[in-house]
Amino acid sequence: MKSLAEALSFSSVMCYLLTSSFFFFFPHPSYSALESFIYAGCTQFKYNDGSPFETNLNSVLTSIANSASLSNFNNFKISLPGSTDSDIVYGLFQCRGDLTSSDCHNCITHAVSQLGKICIDTSGGALQLEGCYVKYDNVSFLGAVDKTVVLKKCGSSSGYDSDFLTRRDAVQAYLTGAGQYFRVGGSGKVQGMAQCIQDLSMSQCQDCLSEAIQQLKNECGSSSWGDMFLAKCYARYSVRGVSSDGGKQFRRRGWWFMICGFIFSFIYVMLC
Template identity: 35%
Template structure:
């Protein structure tokens, strides 16, 4: 399946507004912490919109206790709303279900009557859009965050990136690995073919190389895949970075914080090493 087909649930960056918040280091609730959100600027004036959206959310939540990915449509014709959820490949079904349950209320608060939205938490994300919402490319850059700059680790990073591209090509849709203190993870949307997944992650890696340069950690989110990386030495932590909007989006900083706790992602990564799940 190619990225440009109209059946994909990608969101047009032209209509998205993205913001970031600081992730606190605490409990498993970190899985449910907001990374970014995107809402269309166009709102629905149809009185049946909220009812259809609620039906969609309920359907997605019901599937999240047994699956890490599900896509469906609620309503019919021009009033239909398509949506999907995706959970991290290294979390349990129970955590996946709890994560997905968090999103509908957040979507209502953050996006209101917007005809399309994407809510991305640390452990899961959800996308929804009406049938007439414009489609975008699967490799559109939605959001990035880069940490402070480092030195003398690019060769290690590049080797880790190469291992990531090889690993994701194995077809699991989720892959996490480490090379000489550099950890990397990537995940593709659940219905991407193996080849499209590999191409999407390859694009995300290239974006990380260009956008983040010699930052010691970074996160890159495309429409249908994302990747994270970080460099740790002597057990030390990583500095936070600044999230940046892409394309014609607008950044909104919450509470003056434009930083993300990379340590959260790293701790989740450590938990995932050695695990292999068939569902993602």
């Protein structure tokens, strides 16, 4: 079977009106900071109700929700008695590095609930919220390096502002060399944040973040803010908070990606 990184579908009610193979993105809603939607994706492959795979998946998601009250990261491989190799479910979660245990648990609980509404009966799914990330799949992705660009967004150009550019470059240099899984830094009006999924080694994390930050430089230039989410890490910077714009669509490695506008944000809020 193909993995989540090979075939994705938009599987909420609205998706069937559009396509069956979308990886979709929403702007950040303002109703809840930590639970703001950043992106999600689902495989196009379905599992059968009542199957051993469904039992294993439920066990993974329950383990994720329970574990989030104890740590900000964990990963799982579950194959209950009676399962075959194709029924194995791999999963992980991670919270942003500055969250309290309570905030982490609340964010993950919400993410697990929403993932079930977005990826209906699919064999793989991923959901990135502002404060946390959850992913599961029937093909192992644990410990695997993946620098696929999942989401990139850039703000409007700030024009030539030497102070801004100097401070932005300083923040990005700090994020590149900080040597932690979660990194934050600032210089004057410019702030930055970066994080790796903790199933990577530190050297793999460093490599992933170096790529993300280089992509930010290449893609966002003099933009006043930028987001670069790779499959296993992200880097962000802003002057006065991160915003979004929509309308861009592209295809890469067999996936469809879309950065959507207000209507999709509205649909997501209605699902919550």
